[in-house]
Amino acid sequence: EPEVTQTPSHQVTQMGQEVILRCVPISNHLYFYWYRQILGQKVEFLVSFYNNEISEKSEIFDDQFSVERPDGSNFTLKIRSTKLEDSAMYFCASRTSSGGPKNIQYFGAGTRLSVL
């Protein structure tokens, strides 16, 4: 069964460093998302991406964050200068197209980011 894959599973970085989290969405999907979950808290929406551009972003997604789909398969989240409060589990998700059951989003297993 097709699945969303994320790498790495765990990333440890020093405060102020740049990190890139990688995702390979399901191949025929058109809409891509990043969410994060701080330990013990809700899953929060960060950004949605469609047709090679951001379609919506949350207040969390400030200038330190960027997303890119550099080729036909990868979807990346970059954090330019990490802060301690960026420590969280980051989930990538994808779905086929709009409407009804096609709004089911399929999630990757997540990347645990630890900022020291």
Next chain:
Amino acid sequence: SQQGEEDPQALSIQEGENATMNCSYKTSINNLQWYRQNSGRGLVHLILIRSNEREKHSGRLRVTLDTSKKSSSLLITASRAADTASYFCATDGGDSSYKLIFGSGTRLLVRP
């Protein structure tokens, strides 16, 4: 305001019993979904119910939706120890990006 609040926050039951989790939301929706998360792992989609549906079944899962009360419930029948996980409802906020807005989740423990 919070969207997608579940109750109870935690639920502990014996294997074989039924588990019921509730979710309330505040804005209009296109659909509501339930996801499961095993400890420290990814989110697994369980079931989607559209705003014009009232009830849906999938195996041991039964979901209801009351749009007048802006609430949903997830019933897991004949629970198993393997059902131990956190369960989240997620609404799509009714907008065009279909981003999901998650509740705070219910931690279910099924005792063998």
